[in-house]
Amino acid sequence: MASHQPPLAYQRILLKLSGEALMGPGAGGIDVATLNRIASDIAEAVELGAEVCLVVGGGNIYRGLAGAAQGMDRVSGDFMGMLATVLNGLALGSALEDKGCSARVMSAIPMPTVCEPFIRPVALQHLEKGRIVVLAGGTGNPFFTTDTAAALRAAEMNCNALFKATQVDGVYTADPKLVPDAERYDALSFHEVLEKDLRIMDGPAIALARDNKIPIVVFSLKEKGGLAGVLQGRGAFTTIGGELTD
Numbered sequence: 001m002a003s004h005q006p007p008l009a010y011q012r013i014l015l016k017l018s019g020e021a022l023m024g025p026g027a028g029g030i031d032v033a034t035l036n037r038i039a040s041d042i043a044e045a046v047e048l049g050a051e052v053c054l055v056v057g058g059g060n061i062y063r064g065l066a067g068a069a070q071g072m073d074r075v076s077g078d079f080m081g082m083l084a085t086v087l088n089g090l091a092l093g094s095a096l097e098d099k100g101c102s103a104r105v106m107s108a109i110p111m112p113t114v115c116e117p118f119i120r121p122v123a124l125q126h127l128e129k130g131r132i133v134v135l136a137g138g139t140g141n142p143f144f145t146t147d148t149a150a151a152l153r154a155a156e157m158n159c160n161a162l163f164k165a166t167q168v169d170g171v172y173t174a175d176p177k178l179v180p181d182a183e184r185y186d187a188l189s190f191h192e193v194l195e196k197d198l199r200i201m202d203g204p205a206i207a208l209a210r211d212n213k214i215p216i217v218v219f220s221l222k223e224k225g226g227l228a229g230v231l232q233g234r235g236a237f238t239t240i241g242g243e244l245t246d
C-alpha cells in the first residue's frame with residue numbers, strides 16, 4: 001500500500017456479489033465486460049491494501065426456489081443453485097487473475113479437479129499471502145442462501161465487515177426499485193433492519209452478522225471505483241451495526 005493513502009475503514013472484508021451483478025445488461029448468464037469491470041474494482045481495493053474474501057451468488061444462472069416453484073425437488077434445485085455459484089466463482093477467479101491479482105477459488109462442495117475445497121486454515125493462509133479468496137458453493141447446504149454463506153464466511157475468516165454489493169446504493173425505507181421516493185439511511189442498527197423488515201438481506205444473514213458483531217456495508221457496484229471509494233469512506237452507502245448503532 002502506498003504511504004500517502006488514507007487508512008481504510010475496514011482492513012479485511014468479505015464482499016458479497018449477487019449472481020445478477022454479473023449479468024450486466026443481459027437477462028441471465030455472465031456478461032464478460034461487466035465481469036471484467038467488477039474484477040478491476042476488486043483489484044483496485046486490493047491495491048489499496050484491503051484483504052478480500054468474495055462470496056458470489058448464482059441467481060443469474062439458477063435458483064433452487066425457482067425450480068421448486070415449477071415442481072422440482074427443492075434439495076436438487078438448491079444443489080444446482082450452489083453449482084451455479086461455482087460457475088460464477090470460477091469466472092471471477094479467472095477475471096481477477098487476468099487483472100494481475102492472485103486469486104484462489106474454494107468451494108464448499110468439494111470438487112478437487114475444478115478448484116480447492118473450502119478449508120478454513122488454508123483460506124486464511126491464502127489471505128495472509130495477499131491472495132483473494134473466492135468462496136463458492138454457498139454454505140454447501142440446501143435451504144440456505146449465499147447471503148447467509150457470506151455472513152458465515154465473514155465470521156469464519158475474521159472479516160472486519162461484510163460488504164453487500166447491490167443494484168442500489170444502500171438501505172432505503174422501502175425497496176427503491178418499487179417505491180421511487182423511498183429514502184436512504186446512512187446508518188442503521190441490526191435490530192432496526194429486522195424490526196422494519198427492510199429486506200436488503202435475508203434474516204438469517206443479518207442475525208449471523210449481528211451475533212458475530214460484523215457490520216454490514218450496503219453499497220452499489222454500478223459506478224466504477226465504488227468499492228475503493230466506500231473503503232475510503234467516500235460515496236453513498238449504508239452501514240448496518242456500525243459503532244454508533246449496535
Ligand SMILES: Nc1ncnc2c1ncn2[C@@H]1O[C@H](COP(=O)(O)OP(=O)(O)O)[C@@H](O)[C@H]1O
Nearest residue numbers: 018166167168170171172174175177198199200
Ligand atoms: N429497504 C430496502 N433498501 C434497499 N434495497 C432493498 C430494500 N428492500 C428490498 N431491496 C432490494 O434488495 C436488493 C438487493 O438484494 P439482492 O437481490 O441480493 O441484490 P441485487 O441488488 O444485486 O439484486 C436491492 O437491489 C433492492 O431492490
Ligand SMILES: O=c1ccn([C@@H]2O[C@H](COP(=O)(O)OP(=O)(O)O)[C@@H](O)[C@H]2O)c(=O)[nH]1
Nearest residue numbers: 019057058059064078081082138139144146
Ligand atoms: O448455502 C447455500 C447457498 C445457495 N444455495 C442455492 O443457490 C442458489 C443461488 O444462490 P442465491 O439465490 O443466494 O444467489 P444470489 O441471489 O446472490 O445471486 C439459491 O437460490 C439456492 O438454491 C443453497 O442452497 N445453499
